[in-house]
Amino acid sequence: MRLPCSPRHAKVKGKFKESYLSAAQSVKPLINSEEKLPRDKLNPPTPSIYLESKRDAFSPVLLQFCTDPKNPITVIRGLAGSLRLKVGGTGCSRQCVAWGAGVGVWGEALKVGCRRWDLRDGRDVWPCVAFHRERALVDSYEEWGRGVLLRDMQEDKESDEEGDEPDSTTETPPSSSADQKSHQIIKFGTNIDLSDAKRWKPQLQELLKLPAFMRVTSTGNMLSHVGHTILGMNTVQLYMKVPGSRTPGHQENNNFCSVNINIGPGDCEWFAVHEHYWETISAFCDRHGVDYLTGSWWPILEDLYKSNIPVYRFIQRPGDLVWINAGTVHWVQATGWCNNIAWNVGPLTAYQYQLALERYEWNEVKNVKSIVPMIHVSWNVARTVKISDPDLYKMIKYCLMQSIKHCQVLRASLVRSGKKIAYQGRVKDEPAYYCNECDVEVFNILFVTSENGSKNTYLVHCEDCARQRSVALHGVVVLEQYKTEELMQIYDNFTLVRGGGSA
Numbered sequence: 001m002r003l004p005c006s007p008r009h010a011k012v013k014g015k016f017k018e019s020y021l022s023a024a025q026s027v028k029p030l031i032n033s034e035e036k037l038p039r040d041k042l043n044p045p046t047p048s049i050y051l052e053s054k055r056d057a058f059s060p061v062l063l064q065f066c067t068d069p070k071n072p073i074t075v076i077r078g079l080a081g082s083l084r085l086k087v088g089g090t091g092c093s094r095q096c097v098a099w100g101a102g103v104g105v106w107g108e109a110l111k112v113g114c115r116r117w118d119l120r121d122g123r124d125v126w127p128c129v130a131f132h133r134e135r136a137l138v139d140s141y142e143e144w145g146r147g148v149l150l151r152d153m154q155e156d157k158e159s160d161e162e163g164d165e166p167d168s169t170t171e172t173p174p175s176s177s178a179d180q181k182s183h184q185i186i187k188f189g190t191n192i193d194l195s196d197a198k199r200w201k202p203q204l205q206e207l208l209k210l211p212a213f214m215r216v217t218s219t220g221n222m223l224s225h226v227g228h229t230i231l232g233m234n235t236v237q238l239y240m241k242v243p244g245s246r247t248p249g250h251q252e253n254n255n256f257c258s259v260n261i262n263i264g265p266g267d268c269e270w271f272a273v274h275e276h277y278w279e280t281i282s283a284f285c286d287r288h289g290v291d292y293l294t295g296s297w298w299p300i301l302e303d304l305y306k307s308n309i310p311v312y313r314f315i316q317r318p319g320d321l322v323w324i325n326a327g328t329v330h331w332v333q334a335t336g337w338c339n340n341i342a343w344n345v346g347p348l349t350a351y352q353y354q355l356a357l358e359r360y361e362w363n364e365v366k367n368v369k370s371i372v373p374m375i376h377v378s379w380n381v382a383r384t385v386k387i388s389d390p391d392l393y394k395m396i397k398y399c400l401m402q403s404i405k406h407c408q409v410l411r412a413s414l415v416r417s418g419k420k421i422a423y424q425g426r427v428k429d430e431p432a433y434y435c436n437e438c439d440v441e442v443f444n445i446l447f448v449t450s451e452n453g454s455k456n457t458y459l460v461h462c463e464d465c466a467r468q469r470s471v472a473l474h475g476v477v478v479l480e481q482y483k484t485e486e487l488m489q490i491y492d493n494f495t496l497v498r499g500g501g502s503a
């Protein structure tokens, strides 16, 4: 088990494993959940920023404001306009075409839409059907059009089987044209992956006009130190939405920050709750029989208010940029036809780092894969980035120490049992490893098998899963990617830099 930094961190796999975090180093803001909040405090105004000039966008005040642990979400109004971003926004019709929003496809979707889409029934229950989790990647707008048709038919079939849904009177979205099938709502939109840097060069180049901390790639972004692509996290995705499309409630992978720009033509409605309340929301999901981390759910606002949870709610218009701070629980619905581009960012702040590691450990407890290999990233950051924030520095240093400890304990037990460890240093661009069975990150000491005796197919396992195949590790090769001295040298050379910012 892990040394608990909170009770739920107890018991991972029955073995002694310490946390990568020290509870004493926590930088979470103090939020008094006991005090009963009046109605207006439960509907706080959303932190909004109007940029007067390009210079405002590059002021360090903006970075401080957005990453302030007390601000769960920030809307930057008309950012696309003030930076002259050609990604849509006011008067964007030509730019929208530049982004590929072909009118023909919208027309196709519209035909489908008029036949059966109706927004009168909000159906605000916790479990919610949505396709966001599929992370469908289509290659073109034509495919997107086909996807809509395909799903439309599938939906028809499903709703016939479901029968009528209970009506809800809360949160009714604006009504559209009347339709017989009033119990149906639009539940989908589709993602287009813009990771191909050559193909989307003009579009991606526009995003270099953003302040550094918001960019897809920057020194101060942990996701730029992963060493490989994580689709939709350190690459851009375009979400095409029809009115009523919903992105169910979630926190980002490993509690990372997220940047979202509405490139129009319609609006999006956002709901957001501070990270502090995620466990309460998770408990609501449990009660409704839907998995908080992997399921689709749409909170009932009244439930949240009754639990004394403030909900930020606002409209994102074309050209508005939404900054989702680390760990913020959020859910979104399109009120018009719209396209959004989004990606994740991991600013090198103590708050972001702590939340990322907390979720890393919680994912392991819940058997959910951590999309960001935090130990691998921590070592890369220590090797290559100058850190000037003492809180962040101490946290990373502590994590590295725990990582060395894990390796040494494991190494010693292997040596004691007479198991050979073969050194195989890492090569350039070698990815982080995950256990083939349980999806846990496997750092440094890899348990490798070759499938069907084939020389080309190697599988990496964690120690537990390797021992499940063979307690004595027969047929398992143990590889070590770093020498102990190598890790210790990185650890020693990682020192706090005075002043100047972490990037």
Ligand SMILES: [Zn+2]
Pocket (backbone or CB within 6 Å): 435, 436, 437, 438, 439, 440, 461, 462, 463, 464, 465, 466
């Ligand atoms: Zn495993």
